[in-house]
Amino acid sequence: MNNSPYFRKPTSIQVIMFKVLVALLPAVAAYVWLLGAGILVNVALASITALAGEAAMLKVRGRPITPFLSDGSALVTAWLIALTFPPLSPWWLTVAGTLFAVVVVKQLYGGLGQNPFNPAMAAFAVMIVAFPALMSQWPSVGHPLDFSAQLKLILGGLRELDAITGATPLDALRTGLRESGHPVTITSVMNGNPAFGMAGGKGWELIVLGYLLGGLWLWQQKVITWHIPLAFLAVLGAIAGIFHLASPEHFASPLFHLASGGAMLGAFFILTDPISSATTPRGKLVFAAGAALLTWIIRSFGAYPDGVAFSVLLMNILVPLIDMYTQPPIFGHKEGGQKQ
C-alpha cells in the first residue's frame, strides 16, 4: 500500500468478533448454571456447522479459505443461533438453521459485509415458521436434566419433552391472554403459571443479566456505541409503559418486556450487528426505535410470541433508506445531508 496513512490502529475484524464472543460468555455461563451443559453441545454443533458451511462455500466461490474463516464472524453467527434456538433443540434443527444462515443468508449474498439480513435472525425466522412446535419447546428452569439426558434429547431426537419443557413467559402470556376463549387478565395468567419470575421468565432473569453485562462490556470496549441498545430498550420500555399504564391487565409491564425473550440479546448483540444495521449515529437511533416498535407490536398482537427476529429482519430492509436520510451534517455546510 503506497498511500497514507502509514500508521494504523491495531484492530481487525478478528478482534471485534472475538470480543463479541467473549461478551456472550456470561450469558452462556448463566445458561449452563440454570439449564445444564446441554447448551454447550448446541454451541459446539452450531460452531462446527458454521465453519464447515463457510469453508465449503468459500471453496465453491473460489475465495481463500483460511483468512475468511479465521475472521470469527461465522462463530458469532453460530453462537447467536445456539443462544436463540431452544437449548435442547434436536441436533438437525440447529445444523439446518446454521447452514441456512451461513450458506444462504451470508455467503450467497457475497460473504461477510455483503449480507443485508442478519444471518442468525433469518435462520431463526425460517425455522420458527417451518418448525413452530420444536422452536417453542423451552426447558423450564429449576429442574435441569442431567447431561446425558440432555445429550440424548439433542442427538437422539426423542421428543418426550412435555415433562421438562414449557412455554416461555411471552408464549404463556400470549396464549393465556388470547387463546383461552374467555376474557382474562395478565394477573390471572401470571398467577397460575410457574414460568413467570420476578421480572421476565423465572430464572431467565439471570441470563438476561448475562447479556446486559456482556453488552455493557462491548460498549466499554467501543465495539458498539450506545445508540442502538439505548434506543431499542428505551423505546420498547416507553411503548410498553404507556400501554401498561393505560390498561395494566391487558398489556405487560415494561420490565416484563425488557427482561423477556430476545429483548436484551437483541439490543446488545443482534441489532448491533454492524453489517445489517444502520451506520450513521441518527440512523442507528431510527433503526433501533423502529425495531423496538415492531417488537412490541408483534409481541402484543402478532401470531408469534416474540417479535425480535422479525422486527430485526424488517428493519434490515430499511437500512439503506435510513442511512440515506440520516447522513450526518457535513462540516462547513449549513444544512446537513446531501450537497446541492
Added chain:
Amino acid sequence: MAFLDLFKSHWGVHPQDHKRPAADVPVRRLPLSSRLTIPLSQHVGASARPRVLVGQKVLKGECLAEAQGNISAPIHAPTSGTVVAIGEITAPHPSGLPMLAVTLEPDGEDRWTEPDVLTDPFSESPQAVAKKVAEAGVVGLGGATFPSAVKLALGLRSKVDTLIINGSECEPYLSCDDRLMRDRAADILSGVRLMLHTTGAREARVGIEDNKPEAIKAMFDAARGFGQIRIMPVPARYPMGSDRQLIVELTGREVPSDSRAADVGVLVNNVGTAHAVHQAVMLGRPLVSRLMTLNGGAMAYPGNYEVPIGTLVSDFVELSGGFSAAPARLIMGGPMMGNVLPHARVPVVKGTAGILAFTAAEVEEVESRHCIRCGTCIRACPMGLMPLEMAAHIRADRLEDAAKLGLTDCIACGCCAYVCPSRIPLVQYFYHAKGELSARERSKLRQEATRKMAAQRQDRLDREAREKAEIAAKRKAEREAAKAAAAKQPGAGVEA
C-alpha cells in the same frame, strides 16, 4: 469522565503519538553535507525562476531564484558555495517525477550575506513588512507551503480579526514544532506580533495540543505581557492541526465549505512560520533551514535537527548517525498524511517537517477485507462524511454519487483508514476519485469548448452561406428588375 466519554462522539482519532523520546532530545545541528540540491518549487504556486549561473559563487542567504507570478516564493542559498548545476532531479514525492533544482557545492565557510533588517518594523506599513516576508521566501511551514506574504496580504484585504497560530502538531512521530516552542518561544511570539501588525488582526490565539506541556509552559511564559496573544491548550486529537478543525476549536467559527478561513475573519499560520517571519524581518535572514524531526524504529538517533534546505535525505540520515535497522519504508512528513519517498536521494524542502524510517515490523502490510459497515469511519471523520458509503460508490464507479456525499470536502486526513478494522485503503479511494472527477471535469470542459467552437464554425459557415445567398438573390433580383425595366422601356435603355 471516562464513562461520559462513551456517550460523546468526537470527530478524529487518538493514535499513539510516538513523539517521545525524540521530542525530549535537544536540537542537534548537522555538519554540512557535501552537496545541496535546492528545488525551485518548494511552495504552492509558480516555481521560482533561477537568477544564478552555473559556476557562480554565492553567499549564504543569497537569492538563487526569484518569485514569478502572484503566488510564488524565492529560493535562497542555504550556505555559501558554488552553483555546480541547474537541472532536473527526482522530486521528494512518491511519483519520483523530475523537478528543477539548483545544485550547490558548499565552500565550508557558511558565510552569510549582509543582513538587510527592518530596524523598527512596527513603524513600517504592513505592506513593507509583508514585502520583507515575501523576499525572505517564507512559506507555510505546517506542510501547506503557501507563500506567507500572500496570505498576510489576504488577511489585510479581508479584514481578519483573529490570527490562529497552529502549534497543535497533531501528526504522530513529529515534534519539530514542539521543540521550536520549547526552545524559541520568544522568537515565535515576535513573529506572531509581526503577523498581527501585518494583517491588522486584533488578537492571536495559539493552539497547542495538551500532550506538549513543556511547550505550553514555555509559550505561556513568553506570552506574558502581550495582551493580544493568548496561549490556548487544545485536546490532543488528530487532526486537531487541520485548519478548519482548529478554527472551530479556538473560535467556534465553522468555515463554510466553499469559503476560505479569511472569509470568517480568521487566518491560520504555523508556529514555524511565525518563527521564520521573525527571522526574516528582525534578523534579515531568509528561510534557508528549518527544524526537522528524524523518527521511526529504523533511525539510530531520533530527534530534532536544524537542517539546511536541499540536504539529501540520505545525507541527513547518515550525518545524524544512520539507520539502526534496515528501513522498510521512508516517509517525508507525518505517518498520517506524509508521502512515501521513492528513495533517499531526494532533498528535504521548506515543507519537510520530518523524515520517518519504519522497520518492517512497523510497516505491517495487511490485506484489506470487505467493509463490515461498522461505521467507525463515520465517527472518526472530522468533516462529517460517510467514508464507507463514498468508498462503496467509488468501487462501483459512481463518482458523482460519491461527490454528492461530500467527496470534495474530504481533507485526506486518513482518520477513516486509520480506524478501519477491514484495513480498507479509503484515502486511496478518495484520491483516485477526486483525480478522476477533476479529469472528467476537465475533459468535459474541453469537449464543451470543442463543441462550442464547432457550433460557432457551423454558425459562421451557415451565416456566410446565407449572406452569400442573400447577396446573390439580391443581385439576381436587381438584374431581373433591371431586365424587366429594360423590357418595359426598350427605348430608354437604348438611349442610355
